[in-house]
Amino acid sequence: MRPISTIGFDADDTLWESEIYFADIEKKFSQLMRTYGVEGDIGDYLYTVEKENLARFGYGVKSFTISMVESAHHLTGGTLRSSDTMQIVQWGKELMNHPVKLLPGVNETLQSLKNAFSVLVITKGDPFHQHQKFADSGLEIHVTEVEVLQEKNSAAYEKILSKRKVNPEEFLMVGNSLRSDIFPVIEIGGHAIHIPHEITWQYENENAEAGPRSNYAVLESITALPNFLNDYISAEVT
Secondary structure (H helix, E strand, O other): OOOOOEEEEOOEOOOEOOHHHHHHHHHHHHHHHHOOOOOOOHHHHHHHHHHHHHHHHOOOHHHHHHHHHHHHHHHOOOOOOHHHHHHHHHHHHHHHHOOOOEOOOHHHHHHHHOOOOEEEEEEEOOHHHHHHHHHHHOHHHOOOEEEEEOOOOHHHHHHHHHHOOOOHHHEEEEEOOHHHHHHHHHHOOOEEEEOOOOOOOHHHHOOHHHOOOOOOEEOOOHHHHHHHHHHHHHHHHO
């Protein structure tokens, strides 16, 4: 068994808050739609449009904002006022500009790991926005490199590791999404640690029951990672 040499960290909702801001805007969007007399599950309709747009626009704030405008047009039967269209655009700008709020213990945890491992940030979404958030996070002093992917699947992880000449057995991925951070890494023979977040975009939980129920660990907080790694690696060696 090869020792772990490289640790990858998801960014949104693993290193810093993200989904709470989307959830807040989605609530405001639903309230706006109610003023037009729209009934039913507005959030569910918006989510359906978001999923349809992923192939065209990818992940991130810009795609979400376009999906809100499109959903609003259909939900209101084309009667959406220009002022409300601009309000939706403004919400998108707010999402792009909100301060980066690190989750508790992130800075200290990465600080404790950087001398023993190559530390990567592996995320997906809009490259401009993700690199902007990383720059604002102040975590660059702990991180070897940042990868912003179009999709986080087994092929993408294999490409990242191959580029660095890292065997999957030497790689550990840490993240809040089973779909994006855990299952693809387990599939290629790597290690994974799931740290659930209190709010996770429902897309990341879809079909989670179909994935493996073992071969990865679950921690309540990133602060537990250093001690867990010490025990985990010791067990692997013995």
